[in-house]
Amino acid sequence: MTEEIIIAGFGGQGVLSMGQILCYGGVIEDKEVTFMPSYGPEMRGGTANCIAIVSDEKISSPILTKFDTVIALNQPSLDKFEHTLKPGGLLIYEASTIINPPKRTDIDILPIEASNEAAKMKNIKIMNMIVLGAVLKKKPIISLESAILALQKVLPERYHHLIPLNKEAIEKGMELAEKASVTA
Amino acid sequence: MKKEFRLMKGNEALAEAAIRAGCDAYFGYPITPQSEVLEYLSGEAAKRTGMVVLQAESEIASINMVYGAAGTGKRVMTSSSSPGMSLMQEGISYIACGELPCLLVNVQRGGPGLGTIQPGQADYLQAVKGGGHGDYKVITLAPSTVQEMVDFVGEGFELAYKYRNPVLILTDGALGQMMEKVLLPELRPRKTEFEPWGSTGKTPDRERNVIYTLSLQPDVMEQWNQRLQAKYRIIEENETRCELIDCEDADYILVAYGLVARICQKAAHIARDKGIKVGVFRPITVYPYPYAELNKIADKVKGFMTVEMNAGQMLEDVRLAVNGKKPIEFYGRQGGMIPSPEDIFHKLEEKIIGELV
Structure with missing residues (x-):
């Protein structure tokens, strides 16, 4: 199995930490991983994106143009990366802020109102973890346990008291994804 | 014992590998996309091994500090990115001529001029065909994974001492910035033994060790060149990978x-x-x-x-x-x-x- 993912959004939405958690989770599960951030001018106060690859095999190119999963946290990211999804791939987007939904019909689309849910949970910063939960429900790239262990590695120690809240957010995302697939 | 893999950024993994290779000193100057090397070493190295980590006033100063410190026989290194590497070429020529070991790292970005901070490979000819003046060669390793960014630090120092020659890790901004799974080597102690050729102060039992790169007699300088060339032929014979x-x-x-x-x-x-x-x-x-x-x-x-x-x-x-x-x-x-x-x-x-x- 090889899962090639692109995560995109505004700087500060937690795009890079989502990718790092997926990759660290992969390391914990003895998989091969590559995390490729954008480090150019766009990162310095604009859109940010990263490629995360988790695989059972040795990974070749960290540079990709087609993905198994696209995670879009804002409208420009959805517009930019919708067409990069492979047919049959999974597109998850943050539905509270994206007004123009995706148009493709050959892909699996899951809108998640992550910002609204995060606001209900009284911490807007866990929006990315709600989305991550939804991804992991649809595609168990790494287990929930590995994601929690990865949080301990990725988050600086001064934020470790927030791990239970992050876990709750991941579980919330999983719940939302499950509901969506039942209604769909 | 189960080996522990870590998820690390190329530049940081390289810096950690330098500490673990028992590096004695790093002299550098920040430039994107390799600044994490200096940043990482500034935070950790001195405390852990007593290694010297110094931000020089320029790349020219850095490479000449490497030249001086390498002359004592200590395990020393620097790193930079393309425009900074150009500034270092004169010093590298001196180090190669003086037959001193050191590790150099070029995290290449696009050029020419100040170019861009995005990755590039346009310093290839500079790296392998000379770069500075005179007939000299720098052993050049080209990693393609973050794991190789780690492994080539230890191997680079080995080669540098084996041949008393500078070794360059020629990588790029993408490898420097991306994160992959790495297995780090065990911490190796810093170098305490003196090299017989090291310029460390005269002791009564031997002649002075003087490191110089000048000879005004052309026949002497030609012999010197021939000695270097003979060494390069041995390197070509044995170290091609x-x-x-x-x-x-x-x-x-x-x-x-x-x-x-x-x-x-x-x-x-x-x-x-x-x-x-x-x-x-x-x-x-x-x-x-x-x-x-x-x-x-x-x-x-x-x-x-x-x-x-x-x-x-x-x-x-x-x-x-x-x-x-x-x-x-x-x-x-x-x-x-x-x-x-x-x-x-x-x-x-x-x-x-x-x-x-």
């Missing part, structure tokens, strides 16, 4: 080093899915270059395409290696652009396969 990926049955070969070699592997997979047998030839040492290995492959295949993030620099070495046996095409991106696997496959189809069927 390359990786052949799916080359056994291949009709076409992509030749690339570093990051681009990995993108080429994906391009080769795309080709094989379409029934076209493509292999990848990856030089691991770009000086000494694996000419003989590449020449051997030329007997069995229909053609080559060299892929680089420059306008065709390693292409010159590929031509020397293949020596007219088979057609060679080139595909390159510049200015910080990275070729995609699909781009490479399409160029291969258009330039080589299309021509030959």
Whole structure:
């Protein structure tokens, strides 16, 4: 199995930490991983994106143009990366802020109102973890346990008291994804 | 004991490997995309091993500090990115002439001039054909994974001492910035023993060790050059390394080093899915270059395409290696652009396969 993912959004939405958690989770599960951030001018106060690859095999190119999963946290990211999804791939987007939904019909689309849910949970910063939960429900790239262990590695120690809240957010995302697939 | 893998950024992994290789001193100056090396070492190294970490006032100062410290026989290094590396070339020529060991790292970005902060490979010729003045060579290792960014630090220091010669890790901004799974080596103690040639102060039992790079007598300077050249021939004989990926049955070969070699592997997979047998030839040492290995492959295949993030620099070495046996095409991106696997496959189809069927 090889899962090639692109995560995109505004700087500060937690795009890079989502990718790092997926990759660290992969390391914990003895998989091969590559995390490729954008480090150019766009990162310095604009859109940010990263490629995360988790695989059972040795990974070749960290540079990709087609993905198994696209995670879009804002409208420009959805517009930019919708067409990069492979047919049959999974597109998850943050539905509270994206007004123009995706148009493709050959892909699996899951809108998640992550910002609204995060606001209900009284911490807007866990929006990315709600989305991550939804991804992991649809595609168990790494287990929930590995994601929690990865949080301990990725988050600086001064934020470790927030791990239970992050876990709750991941579980919330999983719940939302499950509901969506039942209604769909 | 279970080995612990960590997820690390290329530059930070390289810095951690330097601490663990028992590096005695790092002298550097910040430049994107390699600043994390200095940043990481500033935070950790001195506390852990007592290693000296110094931010010099410029790259020129850094390399001359390396020159001085290497002269004492200590394990020393510096790192920079393309424009900074250009500033260091004079010092590297002196270090090579003085036959001193040291580790250099170039996390390449697109050029020329200040260029861009995005990755590039356009310092290839500077690295392997000289860079500074005079006839000298720098052993040059080209990692393609974060794990190799780690491994080549230890191996680089070994080679530097084995041949008393500077060793360069030639990498790029993407490898410096990306994160991968790494297995770190055990911490090796810092170097405490003195080298017999080291300039560490005269003791009563021996003559003074003087390191210099000047001789006003041409016959002496020629002998000196001949000694260096003899050493380079030994290095070429013994230290050439390359990786052949799916080359056994291949009709076409992509030749690339570093990051681009990995993108080429994906391009080769795309080709094989379409029934076209493509292999990848990856030089691991770009000086000494694996000419003989590449020449051997030329007997069995229909053609080559060299892929680089420059306008065709390693292409010159590929031509020397293949020596007219088979057609060679080139595909390159510049200015910080990275070729995609699909781009490479399409160029291969258009330039080589299309021509030959």
